[in-house]
Amino acid sequence: MEALALRLSGLDPYVGGAIRVVAFYDTLMRRRVDLSALARASAGLAECVAGVRLHGTGRTVRASPLGTDETGPRRPASTVVPVTLDEEEIGEVWLEREGEAHQLDEVLLDRLALAVAAAVERYGPARTTMADPALVELAVGAATDDVARARALRLLGFAAGPPVHVVAVRTALPLDRVGALVCPAGLVKAAALGADGPGAAGLGALLATAVDPGAFPEGVRAGLATTADDPAGAWRRARTALRFTTPREPVVGHGSLGALALLAEVPERAARADPDVAAVARLAVPGAGGADGEALETLEAYCATASVRRAADRLHLHHSTVSRRLEQLGRALALDLTTPDGLTRARLALTLWRLLDDAP
Known part of the structure; x- marks a missing residue:
């Protein structure tokens, strides 16, 4: 590829540059880098701030040419390209270049958009908070082995390391609506997991990077727990906390129960x-x-x-x-x-x- 780029650059500098950009992103995709790494690499290549946004989660990543996160005010984008997955627009990528766009900016962003779509497909869907119940059951199931559990969480979009908040929910409202209310700025996945015991009503599960206990709408009962290193235990604790909810206290965190949780046994x-x-x-x-x-x-x-x-x-x-x-x-x-x-x-x-x- 490099030899071809050198030959073509002698005939047409634009073609040679475009091939180098394509090869650059092919290398990043082979290395399975995440969104932050893609943004940093793109900013370094373009020598200006590069940005990525996913519509479903609202997540935005901006990187400077120095390879650091860009925290300053977002400047007007010089070039914007949508990110599509399965013929659906799931986000956008852009460059914040001062002055006019460069000749290869569109090629760079086209390849960046493809790389972002590949990363989203690899690490989990991002368009909606609803998730495959089988995948959620794998993530929180007591019988799941560690390898399958880690893969399920990765496919749901949760990175290794930070704890995941687990919520057991009973509600007549759509679970994705509840999830969007209690975790508006982070990743949240929802799934209906059926009944939780004889005569029990339908049970829903929320997995989220953060949960605001005060944001649950009226009519929702919720038990809260965090995973630490034990998602199955967190799901069990969340269901226990759900059993302690009342009309006056519809949201209960397992950590607030203390020794009272033993009564559930x-x-x-x-x-x-x-x-x-x-x-x-x-x-x-x-x-x-x-x-x-x-x-x-x-x-x-x-x-x-x-x-x-x-x-x-x-x-x-x-x-x-x-x-x-x-x-x-x-x-x-x-x-x-x-x-x-x-x-x-x-x-x-x-x-x-x-x-x-x-x-x-």
Whole structure:
């Protein structure tokens, strides 16, 4: 190729230069470099700032001719070329050259766009947050070996090293919409993984580079965990955290549970047989807990605040009304809710009941 370029350059300098550019990018593609390396190499070759942007994730990479990340304000592009994959535009590449574009700029960007498309195809799709459920199951499955798991994460677009946030989700909203809300500036992949136990509703999984717990929309229940070096363990912890969610606390991080997470390990038969849990379950029976389920609502508020007045504030009731309800609850549960032991037993019973499959 070099010998051909030398011969052609004697006849037509443009043709010789174009062949050298093609050979340059062929070498980069054989080396399987990532987007950052492609941008740095292009900036060095063009002797100006080069940029890459992927539409699906919003990721933008800009590099200076010195081989460093360009952090200054983006200047107007002198030349822009779209990046296409499977006949779909997934991004764009450009040069920020002062003055007029050079003769070989379009050739350079055409090859850069091809190299970016090849990198995206190799390391994972970027157009949408939805992912192949089989690939997500491989990434978080307990039976997956380390090699297959690493390959699945790479195909999903996650680089080795930084921890991946894993979210177990129950929602009627589209998972890709939820993912875009909680991780608007980073990579996020979503997949529906079916039911999570007998009688359970559909379960969704989100894998993301970052998660904003406060960005989940109304009506979404979510359990959060991070992978560290154990994606399968993170998925298990996220599903455990999901079981602890309530209407008042729809998003729960596994790290916030502490020793409470151990309650998820209690066998269902043992939990149902416990007198305290059985008493809480009876409160959930229509008509047994008062009008509109006010008994359970009062118990939850009191267990969450450990104070009659704070529970009254949460329920928007007078404290005397809450106090009267707690007396009735104490008789129904056979507990003295005004003592630390009684309150602890009520909290544990309420939590264990929430973990049962038939609890609302």
